[in-house]
Amino acid sequence: QVQLVQSGAEVTKPGASVKVSCRTSGYTFSIYAIGWVRQAPGQGLEWMGRINTYNGDTNYAQKFQGRVTMTTDTSTSTTYMELRSLRFDDTAVYYCARETVGSLTFDYWGQGTLVTVSS
Amino acid sequence: EIVMTQSPATLSVSPGQRASLSCRASHTISSNLAWYQQKPGQAPRLLIYAASTRATGIPARFSGSGSGTEFTLTISSLQSEDFAVYYCQQYNNWPPALTFGGGTKVEIK
Numbered sequence: 326q327v328q329l330v331q332s333g334a335e336v337t338k339p340g341a342s343v344k345v346s347c348r349t350s351g352y353t354f355s356i357y358a359i360g361w362v363r364q365a366p367g368q369g370l371e372w373m374g375r376i377n378t379y380n381g382d383t384n385y386a387q388k389f390q391g392r393v394t395m396t397t398d399t400s401t402s403t404t405y406m407e408l409r410s411l412r413f414d415d416t417a418v419y420y421c422a423r424e425t426v427g428s429l430t431f432d433y434w435g436q437g438t439l440v441t442v443s444s
Numbered sequence: 445e446i447v448m449t450q451s452p453a454t455l456s457v458s459p460g461q462r463a464s465l466s467c468r469a470s471h472t473i474s475s476n477l478a479w480y481q482q483k484p485g486q487a488p489r490l491l492i493y494a495a496s497t498r499a500t501g502i503p504a505r506f507s508g509s510g511s512g513t514e515f516t517l518t519i520s521s522l523q524s525e526d527f528a529v530y531y532c533q534q535y536n537n538w539p540p541a542l543t544f545g546g547g548t549k550v551e552i553k
Contacts, residue, residue: 369545369546370480370482370488370531370533372543384539384540386541387445387541420488422487425490425493428478428493428494429476430478430490430493430533430535431480431488431490432490434487434488
């Protein structure tokens, strides 16, 4: 069965970086793009960007341009999202999600990773 | 950026009753709209894509309609497991600039 398993919760300081992993299984990794979506406490969903797992091409939301990098490791079917220069308002649950083929929607999601930015 | 506006913010409905949730786009998005359900502590779940196509395994009581800028998610007869927050998402542009609505919470009346 399709699974996306994310790395564990992180506590980090303002100005630092965080790297969240998303290990996938149960399907052919390179056929489906992976998107990243975050959710601040008590708030809605915010799309951060996506990576084409076949060729590594990325598209980032303008808000995160220059601060986010998404990469893949095809040998382990894992995708990574690194966010730099963290601020207090980056505190959120970060989700990876598999894109449905042919539409930029998300049919399978990871369990979420809570990133807390605190001094 | 295409802004998605959902209404109402909260909808109080009795079990067995019908619920209609609205989503409006600031610019036309054709039928490039999805709906998700999210329960507390869980990841979102895809319900509808292409405005009206149910995702795999989604019960027939969930239906989507609309195109252009106005969309509706209808739950024909609310079950206990349907009380949750619902989000719409547009995916009209390339390169992508996906945006979500602010959500509608469906609560028990």
